[in-house]
Amino acid sequence: MSMKKRILAFGASSSKNSINKQLAAYTSSLMKDVQINLIDLNDYEMPLFSVDIEKESGIPEKAFLFKEQIKSSDGIILSLAEHNGAYSSAYKNIFDWTSRIEKEFWYNRPMLLLATSPGPNGAKRVLKIANEAYSYSNKNIAGSFSLPSFYENFSNEKGIVNDTFKNDLLLQLAQFEKLLFTK
Numbered sequence: 001m002s003m004k005k006r007i008l009a010f011g012a013s014s015s016k017n018s019i020n021k022q023l024a025a026y027t028s029s030l031m032k033d034v035q036i037n038l039i040d041l042n043d044y045e046m047p048l049f050s051v052d053i054e055k056e057s058g059i060p061e062k063a064f065l066f067k068e069q070i071k072s073s074d075g076i077i078l079s080l081a082e083h084n085g086a087y088s089s090a091y092k093n094i095f096d097w098t099s100r101i102e103k104e105f106w107y108n109r110p111m112l113l114l115a116t117s118p119g120p121n122g123a124k125r126v127l128k129i130a131n132e133a134y135s136y137s138n139k140n141i142a143g144s145f146s147l148p149s150f151y152e153n154f155s156n157e158k159g160i161v162n163d164t165f166k167n168d169l170l171l172q173l174a175q176f177e178k179l180l181f182t183k
């Protein structure tokens with residue numbers, strides 16, 4: 001009997017009603033035969049990163065816990081919130097702290113990068129930033145997908161209701177699954 005592949009899924013936002021968390025949850029729910037671990041960034045809240053705090057008190061325990069979530073996964077589905085064209089502060093803070101533990105960050109886990117926003121640009125700017133940045137450290141980025149105008153294209157019951165976007169996501173997801181199951 002083989003163990004099911006474990007998917008770490010999260011929205012890179014601390015909003016309780018994060019649309020990115022919804023997109024990450026929905027996308028992972030389209031996969032078959034996997035175990036989904038949907039985490040909430042509020043469980044990893046830490047002081048605002050500072051080299052001085054690090055010197056005085058070390059890296060917070062929650063950074064190690066977050067790191068462990070990455071390490072113990074077989075693949076990652078991450079949906080990015082865009083704040084002023086960049087990462088949300090909540091996500092950036094976790095990322096900064098966790099990056100202080102060791103050089104290796106994503107452990108080359110197959111990764112699907114998503115992003116959505118209520119506007120027509122679908123958080124494409126932050127998606128581009130992440131895609132470029134993580135491509136250096138992770139050779140297994142399966143693809144990226146941006147869903148524009150979230151509230152028009154997504155329904156709680158049906159998920160993505162626009163066929164073009166849905167098909168695009170399924171294509172990216174198939175690439176992700178290919179990487180995941182051939183590893």
Ligand SMILES: Cc1cc2nc3c(=O)[nH]c(=O)nc-3n(C[C@H](O)[C@H](O)[C@H](O)COP(=O)(O)O)c2cc1C
Nearest residue numbers: 013015018019020081082083084085117118119123
């Ligand atoms: C401080 C702030 C800055 C924002 N900047 C952008 C932006 O640059 N581009 C964008 O598409 N949406 C922007 N938005 C709207 C977010 O896309 C929207 O709040 C979205 O719900 C965030 O994703 P989340 O629900 O997963 O947190 C911004 C929202 C806030 C609160």
